[in-house]
Amino acid sequence: MLPWLARRRRSLLAALLLACCTVAAGVGLLSVAGWFLTAAFLAGAKLAFDLFAPSALVRGLAMARIALRYAERVTGHGATLDLLADMRTAVFGAIMRLSPAQLAGYRDGDLVARLAGDIDALDTLYLLVIVPALTALALGGGFSLITGAWLPPAGWLVLAAMLVAACVVPYCLARAAGASGRRAQEAASAARAFVHEAVQAHADLAAFAAEPRADARFGDAVRSLANARDSVAAAGSAGQFAQQLIMGGCLAGLLWLGLDAFRAGALDGAVWAGLVLGLLALFEVLGPLMRGAARLGTAAAAGARVSALLHEPPAVADEPEVRALPPHGALQASGLEYSYPGAARPVLAGLDLRVGPGERVGIVGESGCGKSTLLALLMRIHDPSAGAISYGGVPIRLAAQRELHARCTLLSQHSPVFMGTLRSNLLLGDPQADEARLWQALQQARLADFVRSLDHGLDTWVGEAGRLLSVGQARRLCLARAILAPAAVWLLDEPTAGLDEQAQQAFFGDLGRAAAGRTVVLATHARLPAGAVDRVLRLEGGRLHSC
Numbered sequence: 001m002l003p004w005l006a007r008r009r010r011s012l013l014a015a016l017l018l019a020c021c022t023v024a025a026g027v028g029l030l031s032v033a034g035w036f037l038t039a040a041f042l043a044g045a046k047l048a049f050d051l052f053a054p055s056a057l058v059r060g061l062a063m064a065r066i067a068l069r070y071a072e073r074v075t076g077h078g079a080t081l082d083l084l085a086d087m088r089t090a091v092f093g094a095i096m097r098l099s100p101a102q103l104a105g106y107r108d109g110d111l112v113a114r115l116a117g118d119i120d121a122l123d124t125l126y127l128l129v130i131v132p133a134l135t136a137l138a139l140g141g142g143f144s145l146i147t148g149a150w151l152p153p154a155g156w157l158v159l160a161a162m163l164v165a166a167c168v169v170p171y172c173l174a175r176a177a178g179a180s181g182r183r184a185q186e187a188a189s190a191a192r193a194f195v196h197e198a199v200q201a202h203a204d205l206a207a208f209a210a211e212p213r214a215d216a217r218f219g220d221a222v223r224s225l226a227n228a229r230d231s232v233a234a235a236g237s238a239g240q241f242a243q244q245l246i247m248g249g250c251l252a253g254l255l256w257l258g259l260d261a262f263r264a265g266a267l268d269g270a271v272w273a274g275l276v277l278g279l280l281a282l283f284e285v286l287g288p289l290m291r292g293a294a295r296l297g298t299a300a301a302a303g304a305r306v307s308a309l310l311h312e313p314p315a316v317a318d319e320p321e322v323r324a325l326p327p328h329g330a331l332q333a334s335g336l337e338y339s340y341p342g343a344a345r346p347v348l349a350g351l352d353l354r355v356g357p358g359e360r361v362g363i364v365g366e367s368g369c370g371k372s373t374l375l376a377l378l379m380r381i382h383d384p385s386a387g388a389i390s391y392g393g394v395p396i397r398l399a400a401q402r403e404l405h406a407r408c409t410l411l412s413q414h415s416p417v418f419m420g421t422l423r424s425n426l427l428l429g430d431p432q433a434d435e436a437r438l439w440q441a442l443q444q445a446r447l448a449d450f451v452r453s454l455d456h457g458l459d460t461w462v463g464e465a466g467r468l469l470s471v472g473q474a475r476r477l478c479l480a481r482a483i484l485a486p487a488a489v490w491l492l493d494e495p496t497a498g499l500d501e502q503a504q505q506a507f508f509g510d511l512g513r514a515a516a517g518r519t520v521v522l523a524t525h526a527r528l529p530a531g532a533v534d535r536v537l538r539l540e541g542g543r544l545h546s547c
């Protein structure tokens with residue numbers, strides 16, 4: 001967390017300073033009050049005691065403590081929330097940098113758990129550990145000096161008690177609760193991932209009468225979470241018990257050491273009372289530290305999970321020096337080879353392809369022959385294990401991915417519909433598109449009549465993942481979005497899946513006009529009418545053959 005703490009150092013230091021001032025005001029308040037009451041009692045008979053100054057000091061410290069506590073809470077929580085927001089942004093960026101294949105290695109719910117619960121768990125570190133520990137050490141040091149000025153052995157006693165309570169006990173607690181903390185974070189992530197999957201697969205769980213089994217699995221996950229959190233809470237309680245013991249011991253020591261000095265006339269009774277009450281106030285700062293230290297295992301596990309995501313190198317990355325891609329050019333692949341990890345055979349084995357600017361090429365082949373894989377390589381979602389791909393003569397490996405994706409758009413079999421309206425989904429293709437362009441794209445995707453029939457037209461809500469649309473309508477919406485994208489190359493993977501035969505043929509019949517001079521690589525199982533594409537290639541045995 002150091003780089004993030006360093007970025008927010010000003011507000012974090014301000015929060016730390018305010019925390020120190022708040023505790024100092026509390027310690028001062030009790031010390032002065034103790035000294036004042038005792039001194040007033042002892043001086044009662046002589047009637048020569050100045051009441052005004054100490055009582056004003058007590059009132060001032062009480063008011064200051066309230067104001068400082070408020071300012072400390074506002075600053076500390078504000079700084080921590082900013083810190084967590086910085087971390088969430090960085091983790092989201094790290095997730096976005098990973099390739100689809102890398103992301104497939106994580107459960108969706110687990111990624112959400114890292115972004116939400118794991119980062120939340122890290123607020124423990126600053127608010128509940130760093131601030132109270134440093135405050136306790138700083139003020140404990142100061143208080144032991146003051147105590148030592150009157151009673152040197154008691155000064156050493158306070159210093160030793162503070163070191164044990166602020167360093168040794170929290171360290172032992174963090175170690176003791178570490179394993180439970182790790183278990184708690186893993187169980188929380190498993191429960192979250194499980195809910196995510198169960199909601200997505202709800203209809204199928206019901207259809208296979210598997211809901212009771214899902215309930216039982218979820219119950220196991222949350223029970224294990226509750227057990228782990230119980231252990232963490234028990235460690236926190238043990239820490240608070242240790243804190244009370246140390247405070248009790250220190251207090252008894254201060255009374256015992258003070259007694260001899262008082263009897264010998266070396267220590268004023270009022271000062272002695274002030275020191276005793278101040279010590280009680282000083283130990284209050286340790287309460288949050290004990291709870292925080294017990295949760296350090298959780299925070300450490302959360303930190304490790306977040307860090308693993310942040311440090312995973314993206315499978316596809318830009319070169320340090322990128323080359324610009326021309327606005328138009330031929331798309332060329334030569335000697336492409338690609339195997340999925342663990343696969344017995346390569347999907348592509350020495351594939352060659354050249355698609356001239358404005359040319360439309362259809363790719364057909366049996367299911368599983370590698371059509372989608374080829375389109376993913378052309379879009380640089382994966383890099384080939386051998387061979388090269390270029391656009392306008394520039395190897396795409398040397399181009400910025402952002403620029404490549406501005407030149408080429410991909411409509412894949414898994415293109416998602418995002419939560420929002422029909423309009424917001426379409427505008428992803430081209431944020432500048434006007435109403436007429438949107439309707440034109442809908443017309444080309446054969447969705448315009450359906451949208452016209454809706455009460456709210458383009459502003460109709462489509463639900464999460466387009467659940468309020470039929471599968472065919474969702475596909476056509478994605479198709480309209482791809483049509484809107486101002487890219488020079490369209491990579492279309494089964495663009496007419498979900499359309500009936502008549503709509504398929506109409507779409508292919510319109511393709512030439514819709515593509516209007518763009519380069520098209522179209523993978524399909526559908527029958528292509530004459531004129532839909534300039535040529536058709538068959539993918540077989542990892543290579544392309546003319547049909």
Ligand SMILES: Nc1ncnc2c1ncn2[C@@H]1O[C@H](COP(=O)(O)OP(=O)(O)OP(=O)(O)O)[C@@H](O)[C@H]1O
Nearest residue numbers: 101340341343347366367368369370371372373374
């Ligand atoms: N992420 C993956 N991990 C491992 N193997 C994969 C992965 N994706 C695809 N494959 C395998 O690679 C082969 C080619 O898959 P691909 O999706 O490219 O075929 P396709 O020709 O597009 O099939 P379809 O016409 O059914 O869409 C298949 O045997 C498939 O099992």
